[in-house]
Amino acid sequence: MKKYSAFAIAKEALTYHKGWGRAWAKPAPKSHYDVIIVGAGGHGLATAYYLGRNFGITNVAIIEKGWLGGGNTGRNTTIIRSNYLQDPSAAIYEKARSLYETLSQDLNYNIMFSPRGVIMLAQTHHEVRGYKRTAHANALQGVTTEWIEPKRVKELVPIINLDGPRYPVLGGLWQARGGTARHDAVAWGYARACSDMGMDIIQQTEVTAVKRSGGKVTGVTTTQGDISCNKLGVVVAGHSGVLADMAGFRLPIESVPLQALVSEPIKPCMDVVVMANTVHGYMSQSDKGEMVIGGGTDSHNAYTQRGSFHHVEETVRALCETFPMISRLKMLRQWGGIVDVTGDRSPILSKTPVEGMFINCGWGTGGFKAIPGSGWGMAELIAKGHSPLTDQFGLGRFREGRFIDESVAAGVAH
16 A cells, blocks of 8 residues: 655645645546445545445446535534444444544545544433433443543533533533544545545536436436446435435435534643533534534524524523633634434435435434444445445334434534
8 A cells, every 4th residue: 555654645635625636636427337426525435435445346436516525524523422322323323433543544544533532511400311321321332431420521621610600510421532533634535545446536517317217226417417327325415305306206304504613723721522412512622723613503494504693692602601711712714514404313324215226314413423434334235235334224214113313412513
């Protein structure tokens, strides 16, 4: 395997950013591929990578309407954790977290994984009971988490105010091996690995129709023309419903905006990730010193990718109560993404009513943390027709009433 120096990696990252890198090139698509993946975000690129690595399927095209990693992958707040309540959720998120630990070595690309730890604050007695229950469930699932008392929370986060005017901190669910990674680097690393295997990453190319014959997918129509395929994977987050409509079926999802912001950079003051579901805010500090802040989804369905003042007001007000020192900070920038939310707040990784077509969507506010596990399971589903990681996340669960309720674990944007 070719080795890259730190300077070479930095130079390549810059060329990707400017649109000059080889994975950013816009190759003329071939007329036929074994597999087409629609969506060159983290989940789509990871799916293509594990198709090649685990199953030797490399005649693959990843088609992207915009640019590589320009959707939710480049707009999230990079938190990685696996402390979910339900067994299927814990399995796929823990698979992702464990893959993140060695992803830099696997891809030969520094994704800047930082296992700094994640605390989910309990600020009501109901949350105390809920998080203790989750800690017990995680112990049975083999996911390492623990319940910690307020004194330990203060030791881990010295800047926190335990006695908030509305909601005091009563403890927290602590996952020491959770953390963050560099979102752009995850996309770039997977993209380069896919390119090295001979896959085509075709950007600035929109899919305008899904071609079918006798109930089976045969290809797609794009702004560069028709491309045929044996199998089609749709991994487009908030626009999943649009692609499903093209194929003639509906999805049980809603697309809503999710906003985040960062402050001006300051000296290091917080080396863990803190999430506060009751006041609907969470915060971490980036390697550049910015305080990365987020909250809940907007209350309306939309496809907007911009911020709004009401989000700043609601989220920052809550966090200023918990971290009074941030009240004097200036906001540096704000942005929005489009998240696809299911009724049970769990994803869809599934076959579809169209034979040969597969869908990966519904990750809501927790998609970044699942990228490697999602790609691993989705690749196995496409290659073999089923995967232990995805079997419980099929579309059939909505018809059968077999929900995977993660409304508490996913109750705050993260």
